[in-house]
Amino acid sequence: MKNEELRVKSEEWEIGGKTxxxxxxxxxxxxxxxxxxxxxxxxxxxxxxxxxxxxxSAGESSGNNFWDIIKELNINVLPNTAGCHSAKEAIxxxxxxxxxxxxxxxxxxxxxxxxxxxxxxxETVKAAEILVKEGFEVFPYTTDDLVVAKRLVDxxxxxxxxxxxxxxxxxxxxxxxxxxTIRKQFPDLKLIVDAGIGKPSDAVEAMQLGYDxxxxxxxxxxxxxxxxxAKAFKYATIAGRLGYEAGLMQKREFAxxxxxxxxxxxxxxxx
Amino acid sequence: MIKVSVNGKIKELQKGxxxxxxxxxxxxxxxxxxxxxxxxxxxxxxxxxxIIHDGDTIDILAPVQGG
Numbered sequence: 001m002k003n004e005e006l007r008v009k010s011e012e013w014e015i016g017g018k019t020x021x022x023x024x025x026x027x028x029x030x031x032x033x034x035x036x037x038x039x040x041x042x043x044x045x046x047x048x049x050x051x052x053x054x055x056x057s058a059g060e061s062s063g064n065n066f067w068d069i070i071k072e073l074n075i076n077v078l079p080n081t082a083g084c085h086s087a088k089e090a091i092x093x094x095x096x097x098x099x100x101x102x103x104x105x106x107x108x109x110x111x112x113x114x115x116x117x118x119x120x121x122x123e124t125v126k127a128a129e130i131l132v133k134e135g136f137e138v139f140p141y142t143t144d145d146l147v148v149a150k151r152l153v154d155x156x157x158x159x160x161x162x163x164x165x166x167x168x169x170x171x172x173x174x175x176x177x178x179x180x181t182i183r184k185q186f187p188d189l190k191l192i193v194d195a196g197i198g199k200p201s202d203a204v205e206a207m208q209l210g211y212d213x214x215x216x217x218x219x220x221x222x223x224x225x226x227x228x229x230a231k232a233f234k235y236a237t238i239a240g241r242l243g244y245e246a247g248l249m250q251k252r253e254f255a256x257x258x259x260x261x262x263x264x265x266x267x268x269x270x271x
Numbered sequence: 272m273i274k275v276s277v278n279g280k281i282k283e284l285q286k287g288x289x290x291x292x293x294x295x296x297x298x299x300x301x302x303x304x305x306x307x308x309x310x311x312x313x314x315x316x317x318x319x320x321x322i323i324h325d326g327d328t329i330d331i332l333a334p335v336q337g338g
Contacts, residue, residue: 027338037336052337053305055278055330058298067303067334080337088310095312096305096332167338217338 013212015048015159015190016105016137018076022047023207024237025078025192026230027217028070036226038069044230048076050107050215052083053097078139080107085120087127094131106131107161107194107215108140116166121148125155132156141194144178146185153186160186161194161215164206168218170198173205183210200229200236207240208248273325286325290318293329304333 012019026046031037041049049070070077079097084090087110094106110127112120119141125148128138132155140152144162152160162182165171173179173193183191193206194215203214214237223229272283277297284296290306290313306313307330313321323329 027336029336029338031336050337052335053332054335056304056333057278059300066336070334082337092307092310092312093332095314096307099305099312099314100303100332100334 015212016139020047020076022234022237023213023241024203024233025050025194025213025215026220027215028066029217030221031226034066034069037221038073040220040226040230041073041075043227044220044234046075046234048078049073050078050080050217051101052080053093053100076105077101077103078105078107079103081109084110085112085123086110087123087130090123090127091130094127094136095134098136104135105137105139108138117168118166119143119163121145121151124148125151128152128157129155139192144175144182146178146181149182149186153189159190159192161192163195164193164202165196167195169196170219171196172198172202176205176209179206179209179211200232203233203236204240204243207237208243210244213237273323275323275326276328278329278331284323288323290321290323293323294318294331299331301333304331306331
């Protein structure tokens with residue numbers, strides 16, 4: 001396992017102009033404590049962590065303490081536009097994030113429905129078009145809808161982040177066929193399954209579909225032991241990618257013996 | 272004096288302040304935040320030339336945990 005792991009991890013990949021080894025993107029929210037978050041992120045060996053912006057009162061320092069921890073981890077930050085419901089809100093948040101975090105990366109999230117936090121495809125495409133023109137590297141959170149994916153590519157997105165299932169639901173990949181179709185239609189695009197991953201086997205499945213990475217938060221932060229769950233997802237991501245690269249066997253409708261039939265012992269001759 | 276909304280709370284400020292002066296008047300001491308006025312981002316480079324007006328809605332955002 002150790003040698004295999006090292007071999008896969010040594011295969012670097014590129015996203016948003018950065019060369020990385022880890023294919024796991026981790027969120028920084030919902031952990032039992034800042035120390036637990038720090039330990040889980042370290043254990044995951046993720047090289048991208050998502051962060052956000054919220055209102056800060058004068059004299060308030062808790063937010064900056066959080067940011068100090070993240071900065072010390074010395075990994076790439078991916079600010080999000082969580083909570084935005086229009087292209088205008090998302091664009092303003094992205095511009096503010098670029099100044100605060102010093103990165104042109106933005107996880108574009110424009111929510112269209114409060115019940116399932118489904119992204120608004122129309123506002124997402126509108127925001128993406130403007131942000132790409134402003135020099136942002138847009139990581140758009142989208143559904144598994146192929147046409148929306150096409151529109152995002154049309155406006156210049158080089159990365160797509162279709163959901164596995166609604167944010168924080170832990171339902172896993174509810175529409176693998178659509179995810180497969182997007183992978184097939186955009187072989188050269190960087191694809192990340194974002195949202196809905198609930199257990200390590202979901203990460204394996206997403207990676208086995210040929211996705212370039214996974215982004216998750218709740219499944220780790222809300223586990224009974226986030227640090228060990230981070231480790232589980234690290235191995236799951238590696239296992240899924242290794243499985244994809246090794247080439248999965250084709251499914252068959254009937255059984256096929258794996259043990260050679262030639263030289264079967266004598267007793268079968270009397271049946 | 273003018274009245275503005277800062278992060279959803281009504282505040283009174285002297286008339287004619289620019290963004291830098293507003294930040295000082297509101298007693299923001301820590302760095303690492305960004306400012307938007309009436310939902311439009313104001314970059315640091317424009318703090319001196321951007322004047323706060325009566326009725327403005329000001330958002331001052333800082334890093335927090337996110338997914």
